[in-house]
Amino acid sequence: MLFALDLAAGSVPIPPLRIPAILFGGADNPAWVAIIRIFRLPKAITALVGGASLAVSGLMLQTLFRNPLAGPDSLGIGAGASVGAGLVVIFAGSSGSAFLGQLGLAGYTALALASALGAALVLLVILAISRRLAGTTSLLITGILVGYFAGSVLALLVFFASPQKVQVYLGWTYGSFAGVTLDRIPVLLGGCLLGFIVLGRSPRSFDALVLGDRGAESVGIDVRRVRRRIIVASAILAGVVTAFCGPIAFLGIAAPQGARRLFRSSAHRMLLPGSALLGAFFALFADILTQVAPGGIALPLNPLLALLGAPLILSIVLRSRSSEGRA
Amino acid sequence: MKLLTARSLDVGYLARGRGPRKGGRRSDGDRLIFSGLELDVPSERFIVLLGPNGSGKSTLIRSLSGMQPLIGGSVEILGRALARLDARERAKSLALVLTERFDAGWFDVFDIVAFGRLPHEGLGDEAGPDDSRIIRESLAAVGMADFERRLFAELSDGERQKVLIARALAQATPLLILDEPTAFLDAPARSEIFHLLRKQARAGKGVLMSTHEVDLALREADEVWLVDRDKGLVIGAPEELVLSGAIGAAFDGPELSFDAATARFVAPSTAPHRAIAVSGEDAVGLAWTVRLVERLGMSLDEGPKGYDAELHVESAAALGDRPGEAPLAANGNRGERRFAWKARSGGQGRELHLSTLSEVEAFLRALVSPNP
Numbered sequence: 001m002l003f004a005l006d007l008a009a010g011s012v013p014i015p016p017l018r019i020p021a022i023l024f025g026g027a028d029n030p031a032w033v034a035i036i037r038i039f040r041l042p043k044a045i046t047a048l049v050g051g052a053s054l055a056v057s058g059l060m061l062q063t064l065f066r067n068p069l070a071g072p073d074s075l076g077i078g079a080g081a082s083v084g085a086g087l088v089v090i091f092a093g094s095s096g097s098a099f100l101g102q103l104g105l106a107g108y109t110a111l112a113l114a115s116a117l118g119a120a121l122v123l124l125v126i127l128a129i130s131r132r133l134a135g136t137t138s139l140l141i142t143g144i145l146v147g148y149f150a151g152s153v154l155a156l157l158v159f160f161a162s163p164q165k166v167q168v169y170l171g172w173t174y175g176s177f178a179g180v181t182l183d184r185i186p187v188l189l190g191g192c193l194l195g196f197i198v199l200g201r202s203p204r205s206f207d208a209l210v211l212g213d214r215g216a217e218s219v220g221i222d223v224r225r226v227r228r229r230i231i232v233a234s235a236i237l238a239g240v241v242t243a244f245c246g247p248i249a250f251l252g253i254a255a256p257q258g259a260r261r262l263f264r265s266s267a268h269r270m271l272l273p274g275s276a277l278l279g280a281f282f283a284l285f286a287d288i289l290t291q292v293a294p295g296g297i298a299l300p301l302n303p304l305l306a307l308l309g310a311p312l313i314l315s316i317v318l319r320s321r322s323s324e325g326r327a
Numbered sequence: 328m329k330l331l332t333a334r335s336l337d338v339g340y341l342a343r344g345r346g347p348r349k350g351g352r353r354s355d356g357d358r359l360i361f362s363g364l365e366l367d368v369p370s371e372r373f374i375v376l377l378g379p380n381g382s383g384k385s386t387l388i389r390s391l392s393g394m395q396p397l398i399g400g401s402v403e404i405l406g407r408a409l410a411r412l413d414a415r416e417r418a419k420s421l422a423l424v425l426t427e428r429f430d431a432g433w434f435d436v437f438d439i440v441a442f443g444r445l446p447h448e449g450l451g452d453e454a455g456p457d458d459s460r461i462i463r464e465s466l467a468a469v470g471m472a473d474f475e476r477r478l479f480a481e482l483s484d485g486e487r488q489k490v491l492i493a494r495a496l497a498q499a500t501p502l503l504i505l506d507e508p509t510a511f512l513d514a515p516a517r518s519e520i521f522h523l524l525r526k527q528a529r530a531g532k533g534v535l536m537s538t539h540e541v542d543l544a545l546r547e548a549d550e551v552w553l554v555d556r557d558k559g560l561v562i563g564a565p566e567e568l569v570l571s572g573a574i575g576a577a578f579d580g581p582e583l584s585f586d587a588a589t590a591r592f593v594a595p596s597t598a599p600h601r602a603i604a605v606s607g608e609d610a611v612g613l614a615w616t617v618r619l620v621e622r623l624g625m626s627l628d629e630g631p632k633g634y635d636a637e638l639h640v641e642s643a644a645a646l647g648d649r650p651g652e653a654p655l656a657a658n659g660n661r662g663e664r665r666f667a668w669k670a671r672s673g674g675q676g677r678e679l680h681l682s683t684l685s686e687v688e689a690f691l692r693a694l695v696s697p698n699p
Contacts, residue, residue: 066429066430207434207438207442210429210431211429211439213427214394214423214427217414218418219442219443219445219446219498220415220418220419220445220446221445222413222414222415223414260432260433266432266433266438267433267434
């Protein structure tokens, strides 16, 4: 339903009830069909998949770090993915193609791959640091620093890029589900599906990580393999989504939190689909919000999410002081 | 049957801790804590690894359970080299209870114990009916059957520890190894854990636990592995280790020494020396009167000038036979014991009749600093 509403919302209002007709043919208004097919359908699918992916990535990072505030953005992983994506653009730039513009399918795949690699690199750095520093606060500070670092690298890259690209790049950092056209969706879907498949096979081994590394090992879990699997999967998920939608904030933290509270569960058998669902829901909801501004202006996604997300995270921090992090 | 054997085992930390080293090569930076250990954990035995804090108990436990690379020698579990077992195979023969604390989130007690079934099931599986039965039996074995649906995070330290032991039992392994399971627990909970583990050993398991609880270890263990800073690991029956003076040698410090007769640690007296003769027929009354005398730093042995005072304990029943003296008021406690004391100090011959321990204490204190 939210999906239909997302298709309906925009500067050209289309009645939600007409959506099924438009999607499945038999529509009378060719302009509406074009708007839906070319702009809004890809955007809604991207929001759906992107939201679910960021949420699942966030959930797994929270499991990996045993920390309710871990997430693709709070750990600077989104920033790492941006650097990876930025590098591809610079190299692609020499051949004269515009940012995210004339890249072919191979280009998008390279972009997604570089982005995922950037995400994985940051993740590994943070993991190495977190072994020496325990605790929620130090992890977050590390994430912020790594984020700054990646951000500076990105800023330098931008400095060498042409003004036209900078313009596009800046638009990209606001985060948007709208930049993905229908032909790019297979890459996005494929990458995210890959991430989900890697994770979906062994939810119990993720549960066991709650016992601590040694505790999990004592019940027969190959902790290093599980950890590797989480890193690969969450880097792919966060990386691919970041490559196409820009760094999207807070979704990755908020959705798993919501799923935990909603299902009153810590079992990944519940939380994986639950977070994905809630993430998709949040993303669609936020995307609709970007369209409701008066005057037909589409609001940027990230500031909107931060507006909602920052108070939520503050409430988690405050709560984790009283109860034992059972957020 | 031997469950775990260690041969010429060297335990400690490698200089640059990067996995086990081949063929006994050792660099100067390695820190060796124990060397040449020959250890056996047979079935049906409760072994307690005893030693002062920081003496290397945990390091040894970690080495024996495969969590830390060995510096030399070998550890075999059920005849197979520990280093060759993967995590899952190891978890089927050896269950561990560790000190690592964790945030269990929304997992309840049943979920936590169910983790013990992981080595036996596929990782995607849910616990089957057989698993559920084993989980419930494990919880019942530690007396936590009624806590099945309680959130783990909301339990007390003692309850958590029992649930973690249940988790280890659910692994259904012949061997159980526990690292300091009684740390952070209050006295009744500590005793409970010891009883419970002894029961498991009687039921057939080989149990090895580390602790620094000397008195409980000496009372409950079948065998004690004692860490002595100078002599390494001393192994023997608890009684044997006390009589040989090994316990005293391992634990004595400038402030405390181990008293073999009472199996307690006593501080050297700083109070002016007073010798008290204590007599009586009731064992309980006698024991606690003796404790009071010792607490005040006085001696039970005759001094050079004889005794400074005499105390005679009578049970309240004997007291009740005598008219004119009121027995103590009952306070309704179960197992309450009432006594009366006859006291005579050496200087003055008058016999005092005392009816409470606090009166006895006042009498004893007055011997040191007489207060009219």
